[in-house]
Amino acid sequence: MVNETNEVDAPRVLRVALLGCGTVGAQVARTMLTQREDLAAKSGCELDLVGVAVHDAGRPRPGIPDELLTDDPEALVADGGADIVIELIGGIDPPRRLVLSAIDRGASVVTANKALLAKHGEEIYAAAEREGVDIYYEAAVAGAIPIVRPLRESLVGDQILTIMGIVNGTTNYILDKMTTEHQDFATALATAQRLGFAEADPTADIEGFDAASKAAILASLAYHSTVRIDDVYREGITGVTSEDIEAAESMGCVIRLLAIARLDEAGRIEVRVHPATVAREHPLAMVQGANNAIFVEAANAGRLMFMGPGAGGSPTASAVTGDLVTVARNRLRGVENPAHSVYQGLPVAPMSETRTRYHLRFQVVDQPGVLAAAAGLLAGNRVSIHSVHQHAPRADDRPTGTAVLSMVTHLAREADVMACIAELERTGYVHGQVRFMRAEGL
Amino acid sequence: MVNETNEVDAPRVLRVALLGCGTVGAQVARTMLTQREDLAAKSGCELDLVGVAVHDAGRPRPGIPDELLTDDPEALVADGGADIVIELIGGIDPPRRLVLSAIDRGASVVTANKALLAKHGEEIYAAAEREGVDIYYEAAVAGAIPIVRPLRESLVGDQILTIMGIVNGTTNYILDKMTTEHQDFATALATAQRLGFAEADPTADIEGFDAASKAAILASLAYHSTVRIDDVYREGITGVTSEDIEAAESMGCVIRLLAIARLDEAGRIEVRVHPATVAREHPLAMVQGANNAIFVEAANAGRLMFMGPGAGGSPTASAVTGDLVTVARNRLRGVENPAHSVYQGLPVAPMSETRTRYHLRFQVVDQPGVLAAAAGLLAGNRVSIHSVHQHAPRADDRPTGTAVLSMVTHLAREADVMACIAELERTGYVHGQVRFMRAEGL
Structure with a gap:
């Protein structure tokens, strides 16, 4: 294997446990099962899927052998001997317990769980550092758009001035419909629900909780500080009226739900989620439908913009699989990525x-x-x-x-x-x- | 230091030699000298600038102590004891010799040299793998826009279908002027030269050589194969007339110089640089002035787009500094990034x-x-x-x-x-x- 000539003692197989098998999980499992050789060539070793924790192990999952399914995630984590645990259950508990348990057993973790990291990131990063394992979460922010890695590595030698992103596809879809088709909020929400862009209970999206989790993660990364979801000022889009949209239009603007993290003049972090007007010419105004986009301004790099699908099974699975390969490469070499760094310890400015x-x-x-x-x-x-x-x-x-x-x-x-x-x-x-x-x- | 509690034996200082001190090099040197503590916190160790190779060591460089300057890059590499060598001289030789010499002495290398990698990448990656050192080159493609790392890591679990980019700011500036201000090619080129967007000898840019180097690098990364600049079909923009621009406009299109890497139906790599029409609604059509943008379509991730300044001292220096911190972190942990992988070994399709x-x-x-x-x-x-x-x-x-x-x-x-x-x-x-x-x- 061309990548691994230097590491003769490296393990040839890594055991992977998957927690959660919804749209994203099922796609990750299928990719692991159907593209074994490709992933092995990319990782430098076999990635062996040893179990998939699901809600109902009796229900068959197309493309996933029944014997891999279990409805006992605790047991899979405790007894599965996994080198890598992928957490795609969502929500705070049981994921928090499962992730900490996996870390305690020396497994590296890949997760897409923004809510968990925005609330309990400090505890989880500290545990990963203590145990010398990786925690990767590219899929937690903006689906397949690479933003976590660019902030952790590419831009790490620079000073981030502002991050301004459309990080929730549901609300962008609704605001876009209200703008381009002059629907009112309720109609646009119903359309989004009918087409699968909004959940039956849309609270987390339309009240801005999802975007606030992502804002907390981005602010933590950009400013090497601890920023929790409770630090994020949050307004959703339920109060945005057709009159607001029209008034914005008459000024050459559109309304977007933005997640913003900024360094203020006093060296504090501003971190907030709220609807805002954006000039039509601004790249963020051009983000249509359920897409996501993140605009980053750095002292040296200037103005960068990252766009793409922010959610959905396949894009999120792509990000998870990328993290899986990276974590596997690290494990093979017996190292972990530098832990989440909070050396700047900046305070959050009050709204x-x-x-x-x-x-x-x-x-x-x-x-x-x-x-x-x-x-x-x-x-x-x-x-x-x-x-x-x-x-x-x-x-x-x-x-x-x-x-x-x-x-x-x-x-x-x-x-x-x-x-x-x-x-x-x-x-x-x-x-x-x-x-x-x-x-x-x- | 919060990042490094696990590595008690890690070195506390890494020695860095800088080759080249033009706009980018001077900016990197100043960042290293003025932001020592910040870079140390991010890297986990001191980064000690031990020497700067320049053409004329007698000419003072503001902000850089005279005693660091040398006009003998060979001696700096051979005798400087550098852990990391940053190559920003440009061109093929002496950089090829210097980079190989640095690698042979066990130094990791950061470079922005697209021409070198597109021509001698195979030799350099093989040397780096043999010696167990890193070679990082985020700045070689599209300045500060993170694209190398996303392809190497974030998207590594996915299948890249198409990469299509505006990767040369000079030609985009000229084509944009021809479109928006109806200048002919010669006038637009002269404007670009006057404003510093084009060099006195603009051949590398306007004939597409620069874009072709970047296309070769992107294709190699995306398809885990060896693609050299000579494999890239190349047409510049010198033949684009005002009539072409008008004809494109009448079809709702603009003309852009594109670098394209695609997987064709036969599993071969198409890799080409030429002017092309792009519909006005396409995100690439919206890239103005000397900006760069790269559009990536992957099987799972869908359509992603990365935009930003593609050149210039500060953006390029930002990318180099990000690589420097990453390489330093790797060295501290005694590892290198997986070598350039060519396991797919795909052929290039004839034009x-x-x-x-x-x-x-x-x-x-x-x-x-x-x-x-x-x-x-x-x-x-x-x-x-x-x-x-x-x-x-x-x-x-x-x-x-x-x-x-x-x-x-x-x-x-x-x-x-x-x-x-x-x-x-x-x-x-x-x-x-x-x-x-x-x-x-x-």
Whole structure:
């Protein structure tokens, strides 16, 4: 074997246990069974699938021999003698227990479980380091798009300034439908569910939990610090209205759910997930349907962008299989990848101190002095206005004698803008709610 | 140090020699000198810059101590005791000799030298494997865009179907100017030279040699086979006319210089560099100015795209520094990355057997039967027509009684299309040359 002439004592077979056999797991198992020789040539050794833990071991799985199936993942991990455990069950428990058990037994782990890593990453990385095993998770963020490895290795000699990504395909699909086909949120969600782009319970996606897990993982990697999901400011897309989409369009923008990790001026990590307006010309505005894209700005590398399918059985399986080969190569050579590094130990900035641009939109009494009053109110809160547009409200919801004020701010502090909104809503000249949307990528 | 608790015997200092101190080299040296602690934390050890080989050691380099400078790279490699040698001289010799000498002395090598690897990769990879050292070259293709590592690791468990990239910033800049500002080739080249996007001798870029080196490297990586620059079919952009650009525009396309590596139906590698039309909606059409982008289609991962600055001092230095940290981590652990793998050993398909789509454009005598005759000629050569458009020639070069025929073929064999063109030019009804452009990304 051409790769391995130097390691005469290297093991010729590595035992692999697979936990979970949904769309991704089944694809990984089939790849391992049908492409044995190819994976052996790439890894430098045979990869022997010793067991597949499933929910119902009685149900046959096409292409996977029945004798590999077990409904006892604990036993597979404890007694299977696996060198590598692939965890694709999802959720926090039992995966946390199983992954820690695998590590304790000296197995390296490949997982796609973003929720687990965003919540218990610290514990898991520490265990892997203690036991000298690998933990790889390229599939946890943006499916097959290589982003974990580029951040861990390719860009490790650089300083990451900003990561801004569309990391949840479901919400991008819904926002794209709302934009291009003028569907309202409920209709777009129902379409996504019918076509399999959204789950029956879509909460994790539409409320931004999934994106927040990924944001935590990306921020940890980029800033060599511990960032947990609870550190991530999170807003989903359930509050995005057709009017918000239209207002964004009229400014040459689209609305995307963004996961953002940034280094602020004080050396803290901003990490947040929320809908935001993005200019049509920005590469992130061009990401259609359920695709994902991650934009990275680094001090030396400049602006990089990674695009592709962010989910789905095959793409996720591709990322898992890539990790499997890498982990196998490492084990053959008796090494593990440098553990998750947290040497920078940067703090996370509170959302109230985040600085970005804002688009504010509200109805006012159409009389002299109102614009001046509103502008003065913002100035009093240290919010400077970049542009302002006043127009009549839409015909179907026009109270007599009102106008719509639409403002874009310069960079402003979140707390200051929230104070402006509260004050505006208390004035006599503003009707109803002040709508706002953060404006990114400018 | 949090990364290294398991390796108590690991060396605390690695010696690094830098060969070449142009824009990229100077940036790498400055990063090593000013960010010592950061790189040490990331690598797990001190990286000690022991020498910088330059052309003229008498000329001071801002930020680099004079005592590090030497004009004798051979001596630096032979006597410097370097653990890692960074080669940024460029060209084939002396770099080939220096890199082999470094490897023979047990040093790992980081290089950005695409020409060297595309010509002598086999010899260099074999030497590195024999000596058990690393050779890393992320910066050799597309600057700071991580593509080597994703192909070597992230996608290694997948099957690459197609790689199609804009990997030369100079030619993309020129073609973009010709498209958006209607400059002719000579003017666009002069603009690029004035602004530093093209060199005084632009041959390597505009004749496609640079892109061909990168195509060879990408094809080798994607298909685990030996592909040399001489295996790459190569056409530059010097023959692209304003009329070609206009004709492409009228079909909703732009012209890009593409580097393509594909697995053909017979299991051979197609590897070629030439101008091609790309539909405006294709992500590659959106790559502006001197940027690079690489589109990868894999069996499981689907369609991925990587974009960013493809050249320039800082982006290239970012990629080199990322490799430096990775190589240092490997050395600390006493391992090297699996050597360049050629286990698939696939042959390269001759250009004549490539199958793609073609756009043909030629002037014909405007009389009944001509379209039927031309269509019959193509059919006789097994070339099937997808669409045809006949229109009057441009006012300024209209011979009396002629029309322009513009045809797009279905997938056709290169040799068949070339035979059609030769036959068409010999008929009585075709005036002058048949212009053709390959059409990609459909």
